[in-house]
Amino acid sequence: MEDWLKGIEQGYGARGYIYATAGPVFTRNPDHSADILVNVREDQQYYVNRIEFVGNFSTRDKVLRREMVVREGELFNQAAYKLGL
Numbered sequence: 001m002e003d004w005l006k007g008i009e010q011g012y013g014a015r016g017y018i019y020a021t022a023g024p025v026f027t028r029n030p031d032h033s034a035d036i037l038v039n040v041r042e043d044q045q046y047y048v049n050r051i052e053f054v055g056n057f058s059t060r061d062k063v064l065r066r067e068m069v070v071r072e073g074e075l076f077n078q079a080a081y082k083l084g085l
Contacts, residue, residue, distance in 0.1 A: 008040065013078030016045035046076045 005022045012020035020042050027035040051072055053064050069084040070077060 005038070008038065010079065012040065012042060014080075016047070016075040016077070017042045018046050018076060018078060019043040048072050048074055048076050 001024065005024065008022040009020050012022075020040060022038055022040045025037040025039060027037070029035065048070055049072065051065065051068060051070070053061055056064065065072075067084075069080040
């Protein structure tokens, strides 16, 4: 179940909700079954403002920006960011 909840959070992270959290709420039934309700707290969407490079002396910034998967001004995509690491 933890992997499933983490997948939900990653899906929200790919849509700009960096601090989204998913948590289960269990309700027991008399017939020995349980209902599972997943609460998702989205927080707010985040955008990339400015990407800065530090310690780069040989390659121009525009070349590095061209290779980035995450772009300035776009909705932050956690999955794309992790690909670019």
